[in-house]
Amino acid sequence: MLYPQLDTPCVLIDEAILEANIRGFQAYCDEHGLPVRPHIKTHKLPWVARKQLDAGAIGITCQKVGEAEVFAQAGFDDILISYNILGSAKLARLLQLAGQVKSLAVVADSEAVLQGLSAAFADSGRTLDVLVECDTGAGRCGVQSPQQATQLAALVAALPGLRLRGLMTYPAAHSEAVVQQWFSRAAALCDAQGLALEVFSSGGTPSMWHAHEAPIVNEYRIGTYVYQDRSQMAAGACKEADCALTVLTTVVSVPVPGRVIVDAGSKALTSDLLGQDGYGQVLRYPQARVTGLSEEHGVLDFSGCHQAPVVGERLQIIPNHACPVSNLFDEVHFCRDGEFLRTEQVQARGKVC
Amino acid sequence: MLYPQLDTPCVLIDEAILEANIRGFQAYCDEHGLPVRPHIKTHKLPWVARKQLDAGAIGITCQKVGEAEVFAQAGFDDILISYNILGSAKLARLLQLAGQVKSLAVVADSEAVLQGLSAAFADSGRTLDVLVECDTGAGRCGVQSPQQATQLAALVAALPGLRLRGLMTYPAAHSEAVVQQWFSRAAALCDAQGLALEVFSSGGTPSMWHAHEAPIVNEYRIGTYVYQDRSQMAAGACKEADCALTVLTTVVSVPVPGRVIVDAGSKALTSDLLGQDGYGQVLRYPQARVTGLSEEHGVLDFSGCHQAPVVGERLQIIPNHACPVSNLFDEVHFCRDGEFLRTEQVQARGKVC
Numbered sequence: 001m002l003y004p005q006l007d008t009p010c011v012l013i014d015e016a017i018l019e020a021n022i023r024g025f026q027a028y029c030d031e032h033g034l035p036v037r038p039h040i041k042t043h044k045l046p047w048v049a050r051k052q053l054d055a056g057a058i059g060i061t062c063q064k065v066g067e068a069e070v071f072a073q074a075g076f077d078d079i080l081i082s083y084n085i086l087g088s089a090k091l092a093r094l095l096q097l098a099g100q101v102k103s104l105a106v107v108a109d110s111e112a113v114l115q116g117l118s119a120a121f122a123d124s125g126r127t128l129d130v131l132v133e134c135d136t137g138a139g140r141c142g143v144q145s146p147q148q149a150t151q152l153a154a155l156v157a158a159l160p161g162l163r164l165r166g167l168m169t170y171p172a173a174h175s176e177a178v179v180q181q182w183f184s185r186a187a188a189l190c191d192a193q194g195l196a197l198e199v200f201s202s203g204g205t206p207s208m209w210h211a212h213e214a215p216i217v218n219e220y221r222i223g224t225y226v227y228q229d230r231s232q233m234a235a236g237a238c239k240e241a242d243c244a245l246t247v248l249t250t251v252v253s254v255p256v257p258g259r260v261i262v263d264a265g266s267k268a269l270t271s272d273l274l275g276q277d278g279y280g281q282v283l284r285y286p287q288a289r290v291t292g293l294s295e296e297h298g299v300l301d302f303s304g305c306h307q308a309p310v311v312g313e314r315l316q317i318i319p320n321h322a323c324p325v326s327n328l329f330d331e332v333h334f335c336r337d338g339e340f341l342r343t344e345q346v347q348a349r350g351k352v353c
Numbered sequence: 354m355l356y357p358q359l360d361t362p363c364v365l366i367d368e369a370i371l372e373a374n375i376r377g378f379q380a381y382c383d384e385h386g387l388p389v390r391p392h393i394k395t396h397k398l399p400w401v402a403r404k405q406l407d408a409g410a411i412g413i414t415c416q417k418v419g420e421a422e423v424f425a426q427a428g429f430d431d432i433l434i435s436y437n438i439l440g441s442a443k444l445a446r447l448l449q450l451a452g453q454v455k456s457l458a459v460v461a462d463s464e465a466v467l468q469g470l471s472a473a474f475a476d477s478g479r480t481l482d483v484l485v486e487c488d489t490g491a492g493r494c495g496v497q498s499p500q501q502a503t504q505l506a507a508l509v510a511a512l513p514g515l516r517l518r519g520l521m522t523y524p525a526a527h528s529e530a531v532v533q534q535w536f537s538r539a540a541a542l543c544d545a546q547g548l549a550l551e552v553f554s555s556g557g558t559p560s561m562w563h564a565h566e567a568p569i570v571n572e573y574r575i576g577t578y579v580y581q582d583r584s585q586m587a588a589g590a591c592k593e594a595d596c597a598l599t600v601l602t603t604v605v606s607v608p609v610p611g612r613v614i615v616d617a618g619s620k621a622l623t624s625d626l627l628g629q630d631g632y633g634q635v636l637r638y639p640q641a642r643v644t645g646l647s648e649e650h651g652v653l654d655f656s657g658c659h660q661a662p663v664v665g666e667r668l669q670i671i672p673n674h675a676c677p678v679s680n681l682f683d684e685v686h687f688c689r690d691g692e693f694l695r696t697e698q699v700q701a702r703g704k705v706c
Contacts, residue, residue: 007440007442007443007706008440008706009705009706010705010706041648041649063648063649064649083605083616083649084605084606084664086603086605086616086664086665087360087361087603087665089360090360109606109608110606110607110664112663112664112665113605113606113664116665135608139612139652140608140614140647140650140652141605141606141608141614141650142606142608143608144608144609250439250440252436252437252439252466252494253437253462253463253466253494253495254463255462255488255493255494255495255496255497256497259492261493261494263436263439266623266625266677267677267680267705268705270619270623270624271623271624271625271626271677272619272624273624294493295394295416295676295677295680296394296416296417296436297493297494299492299493310465311437311439311463311465311466312439312440312465312469323648324619324620324624324648327620327648327681328680328681328703328705329703329705330703350681350682350683352362352363352620352621352681352682353360353361353362353363
């Protein structure tokens with residue numbers, strides 16, 4: 001039986017694969033002179049972030065003030081929160097955080113967000129670093145043109161309590177040429193106005209091996225690469241053997257031949273499809289398909305397989321998307337070469353604010 | 354501003370709607386003489402389950418041993434775990450649980466599961482109640498025919514440590530006639546073999562107002578009805594005004610007219626579609642569509658609306674599926690008539706095993 005010490009469903013992290021993933025991308029970035037600022041949203045574990053920094057990362061990226069608080073408490077002192085921070089409660093916590101770490105930066109894509117940040121920091125004696133978020137095609141947040149980026153950069157530079165740090169984008173996959181052109185145009189416009197931009201931050205795992213194709217980028221934020229997952233396999237960022245995170249699950253029923261029910265449902269694998277067919281990839285059964293999930297049941301189709309598992313047997317499933325899986329479990333289990341090593345609490349799990 | 358005391362994203366539960374939902378379905382079941390055994394997976398809160406029992410429910414349903422442990426600790430003493438329990442760790446906890454509560458039952462759909470249960474209870478001096486799980490068409494777990502149900506019921510009756518309690522199904526929506534026929538046939542077969550079946554347990558929120566159309570059913574397990582959600586609106590089980598759970602969220606960006614980005618992503622709303630178009634329903638903006646989610650961003654399309662919210666404004670979103678939302682938050686906030694009342698810890702959140 002796989003990992004008899006552990007009850008299912010649970011999350012396994014293969015430490016050897018994890019380390020290889022961290023080393024591999026850091027080596028690529030070192031070769032291209034590209035600083036890495038890993039996004040901790042994928043693992044939410046200070047222990048893993050420490051490995052990323054030890055390998056050469058320059059700092060970390062968080063998405064939430066609550067995540068940044070956990071990591072600041074764990075000793076991380078260079079943090080970018082790549083999110084528009086709004087509201088008095090979060091702004092008060094942000095100011096407190098600024099007093100705890102050596103370097104704290106946020107992003108902003110509107111005057112409303114900047115006015116809030118400035119009001120919180122203006123009379124505090126502290127200065128907050130701000131990157132202007134740019135929508136280079138992903139269609140989420142961000143100013144819409146290099147001209148708008150320049151206007152907002154000028155406002156950052158003018159507002160008390162804030163310091164202009166640079167530009168940031170969460171790009172569409174495989175849009176390096178667009179990012180290069182967009183950032184270059186904005187840089188020229190800012191330069192013409194005497195606005196200094198130190199950092200051009202981009203990121204994303206799907207295009208990780210193409211990061212060097214936008215040479216203006218001098219900071220790469222990347223999360224999923226530490227664990228990898230099925231959607232990244234489909235994007236060409238990794239192979240199955242690079243997937244460090246699997247959900248260990250038990251077959252609880254085989255009601256008819258070929259229909260295998262496991263105890264990993266959407267509460268373990270999430271309902272994220274990310275363009276995939278089915279909800280995960282079963283290790284050692286390449287023909288098996290995860291056809292349906294309810295909260296506590298996974299429905300697997302083994303009709304295309306030579307043999308099917310029996311009730312009580314354990315399977316490992318690579319999820320479509322590793323990051324939200326980390327958020328569903330209070331703890332994850334590290335292993336190496338098929339042997340259980342130890343359990344870690346997911347310290348930044350559930351930090352919604 | 355909506356609920357200025359609370360930071361976003363967070364979960365709001367309207368207590369008046371919650372109470373009306375509990376009262377309404379209990380009244381319907383009382384009228385039809387149908388005992389209710391609510392499923393706590395939706396709320397994971399002893400405080401809400403107490404309201405359900407106070408209204409007339411006969412006991413509770415859990416999906417996980419870990420959930421049952423939380424509720425046993427909170428004083429609930431009649432618990433059905435509607436899941437195949439497998440493996441030495443869970444079986445040991447199940448035995449312990451049996452010593453803590455007045456009535457504990459589980460389901461089983463295979464000899465392998467029954468042998469495990471019997472081995473755990475045989476020499477313990479305790480007896481475990483077992484319902485045979487029947488697949489009446491939902492295509493998940495369960496024996497496939499009344500004949501198989503009868504065979505497994507005979508095995509329950511024969512195995513030491515176990516007591517035959519009845520039959521259980523999680524039916525397809527709107528399949529009352531099938532359930533009636535299936536259970537009746539199995540009951541006749543069991544009766545012919547001298548196997549007494551006390552309980553015929555069915556359930557589900559989508560068909561809640563049709564429960565009486567399968568009169569053999571004498572226990573109705575139901576979860577989502579306490580909160581209701583967008584998928585239940587689509588199923589005809591409720592209206593928007595019956596939805597007690599909403600996610601309170603802040604607009605963090607309006608990068609282009611009509612595109613509204615909120616701080617509720619899949620980490621707040623889940624990626625569950627359940628056949629719906631989009632990921633939720635925005636209160637007060639019936640034309641707004643939740644077109645995309647990443648973990649911390651919701652992308653809303655307000656292009657069909659007369660007016661759109663601005664950065665900093667708060668919205669309430671009814672999720673497609675309330676149950677997994679409860680599992681994403683450490684706490685939920687109760688309110689009434691638009692006023693914040695108090696915060697409750699989601700005690701059985703994250704009980705994966």
